Amino acid sequence: MKDTINKIKVEKPKLPYDLKEIDLLNIYKNEEGEISQGIVRDFCHNNAEVDNLSINQMLFRNAVLRDSEFNKIEITDVRFENCDLSNACLSEAVIHRAEFVNCKLVGINMSETTLRNVSFKECNGQFSFFRFSDCKQVSFEECELKGSDFQKCNFIKVNFDKCSLIQGQMSGTKLGGMDFTTCDIEGMGVRIEDLNGAVVSAFQAASLAKLMGLVVVY
Structure with missing residues (x-):
């Protein structure tokens, strides 16, 4: 059955009405293990290194954490x-009920992450790295994902809508039921067996036929 964006329900973050201002730099310095129910805005601190941090019910606005x-x-x-x-490392993260809106995620490393809603x-998200991630109820809408790596991911109810997946890598990820008709998938790396049940346009099908060694005559 065709699995479209309208059938994928992604829960929104549950945020309190009143959020207190939080100085994230102070959290880093004191090596606190948790930040919650706050807002971080107009913050810039690159090259931070933080281990085992728990972030709950937070809003980050105009934050730079490259x-x-x-x-x-x-x-x-x-x-x-x-x-x-950009180029931040969130490898092995557990992310539940989160939104990334108009964010720069170039080269971000989210390999082996668990993503839910x-x-x-x-x-x-050009050249973003999601390899080996476990994704359930995840939506990408109008995102630039050129050269992204989604190899060997586990996808359950994952949606790409109006995204650029040019030269993206999907090998080893089962794509059955996913609708790519609104996306640009030119040069996408994928195995034939992974495409079983995926929904593509006639033009996209002709491009993917090259994977089977077919020559399409127009």
């Missing part, structure tokens, strides 16, 4: 707005 390492981080009920996490909207 080239930072968040080892085994847990994120629950968090919204990122206009943030820059996570949405990415209008984000630049």
Whole structure:
């Protein structure tokens, strides 16, 4: 059965009405293990290294955290707005009910992450790295994902809508039931067996036919 964006329900973060201002730099310095129910805005601190941090019910707005390492981080009920996490490492993170809106995620490392009810909207995720991640109820809408790596992921109710997946890598990830008709998948790396049941346009099918060694005559 065709699995479209309308059939994928992604829960939104559950945020309190009143959020207190939080100085994230102070959290780093004191090596606190948890931050919750707050807002971090207009914050810039690159190359941070934080281990085992738990982030709950937080709003990040206009935060710049490039080239930072968040080892085994847990994120629950968090919204990122206009943030820059380029080349940040969130490998092995657990992320539940989170939104990334208009964020710069170029080269972000989210390999081996567990994502549940996570949405990415209008984000630049070129060359992002999601390999070996476990994704359930995850949505990518109007995202730039050129050269992204989703190899050997576990996808359950994952949606790509109006995304650029040019030269993206999907080998070893089962794509059955997923609708790519609104996306640009030119040069996408994928195995034939992984495409079984995927929904593509006639033009996309002709391009993917090259994977089978077919020559399409128009």
